[in-house]
Amino acid sequence: MKLQRHLTIELIEEYEKVSFYSILYKGEKHTEFEKFLLKYKDTHPEDIGVIMYRLDRIIQDGVFERHYRYAGKRKDRTIELPSHLDTAKLRLYCLSISTKILILGNGGLKNTRTYNEDPYLNSCVEALQKIDLVINRKEGRGTIKIDGKTLIGDLSLDIKNESQE
């Protein structure tokens, strides 16, 4: 069954060089990244610590590719934290919009070789790919603009959610 899910892109943290956004689905209290943190902070504190410190380094340096690994497809902006050099089982999926803007999504424990083999991780990446597609279209139409570290314009959007009954 295909359902439309309404969401907004919310600014959650802003620094001198970088802004972090996340996704807030309609009717939900927490953003996707907040849900991820709340779910794993007590059970996987070390992995959450690694991801948080990576984000702190991104705050200092900018959203550069040496801080993350690519996920998704070449044509989209889906990335994965932490970097391949860090040791962690938790994966966080994000959209790297520019070197100054990172949209933090959701993720989970990676117990399979690729995220595609895990239905939940796959759904996290697919949701971001759909959001990226809509943002791209809106950028093309000029209804969303990137101004330095700020996303300007209509940040509310709908995506098709095929996994929800």
Added chain:
Amino acid sequence: MKRNAIMDECRKLITPEIKRSVDYSIFVANRIFDILESQGKNQRDLAKLLNKSEAEISKWLHGTHTFTTKTIGKIEIALGESIFDISNQPKKTEYKIIYVRLDNEAEISTSKQQTITSLNDGWNELPAINENSCTYSN
């Protein structure tokens, strides 16, 4: 500047060990990029030097490869530069000789310092202690 309370709460989970480990990771990646840049090389050149595909090198630098000391060693040999400085030179310990003037048994005033790296050297170099070799201050 905007902060998020849940993120700040989770920042408390960052330990000194995590910081050191992530900083090392960033150091390795930055160092490889810097060496390539200083030599006017790119990922493709490194791939040729290591007889690997560019896609594999890209994975090494951005992708899904886990660096081992063996991989780091191969990169160092290919680029002719060290990623880590692992010289076996022991650090020299520095000793300080302090000349003091004793005004009386209870009070020590002033000092003149000399730094040496070996106690033996120090004893050989130690000048005769007399009033002229010391600088006094109030």
